[in-house]
Amino acid sequence: MIKRILLFTAVLVFLFILSYFTNTYLVKEMTISFSLLNVYVFHVLAALVVYAIVEFIADILPNQAGYAYLASIFIKIGLFVLIFNASVFSKENLSRPERVSLVVPLFLFLITEAVAISKLLNNKQFN
Template sequence: MTKRILIMLAVLLLLFVLSYSIHNTLISTDLSFSLFHVYLFHVIAVAIIYATVEFVAENLPTQAGNAYLVLMCFKIGIFLLIFKTAVFENDALTMPERIALVVPLFVFLITEAIAVAKLLNSK
C-alpha cells in the first residue's frame, strides 16, 4: 500500500513539473489567476484522493469505488470554492484562461482515473 502511494506521488510530482513547465512556456498572455496554484491544487487533490481510495480499498474493498466518486465531487466543489473569483466573478474569461483551467483538470483527472482503476482492478 505505501509503495503504491509513494510511486503515485513520484508520478504526480513528475507530471506536475513537466506539464506546468510546458504549459507555462506556451502561454503568452497574462492570466487573471495563478496557473501554478491551479496545478498545485490538482496535484494535492489527486494525492489525497488516491491515498484515501487506497486506504478504503484496503479496509473496505467493496466501497472503494463509491469513495472515489464521492471524493471526486468534493474535489470539484473545493476547486470551485477556491477559484471562484477566477471562474465565476470574471465574466469575460479569454480562451487562454479557459484552456488554462481545463488542461490541468484533464491531465490530472486522466492520471487519477488510470491509477484508481489499476488499484481497484488489483483488489
C-alpha cells in the first residue's frame, strides 16, 4: 500500500513539473489574475489525498471504495471553489489563457487519479 502511494506521488510530481513549467512557458507574456502555482499545488495535493483515502478505504471496505472516490471528488471540487473563490471566480470574464490554465491541471490530475484508482480497484477486486 505504501509503495503504491509513493509511486503515485512520484507520478504526480513528474506531471506537476512537466505541466506547470510548460504552462508557465506558454503564458509567460500574458497576465493571469490568479496564482498558477497555487492551482497546480492544490490539484497535486488533492489528487494525492483522494488516492490515499481510496487506498485506505479499499483495504478496510473494498466494496465501498468507489463511493469513497466519488465523495472525495465532490469534496475536492467544493474545496477548490472555496479556496479560489476570491481570485478565480470573482472575475466576470476570464481570458482564454486563464480558462485553459484552470482546466488543464484539473483534467490532467483528475484523469491521472482516475486511472490509478481504477487500477487499484481492479487489483483489489481480484485479490
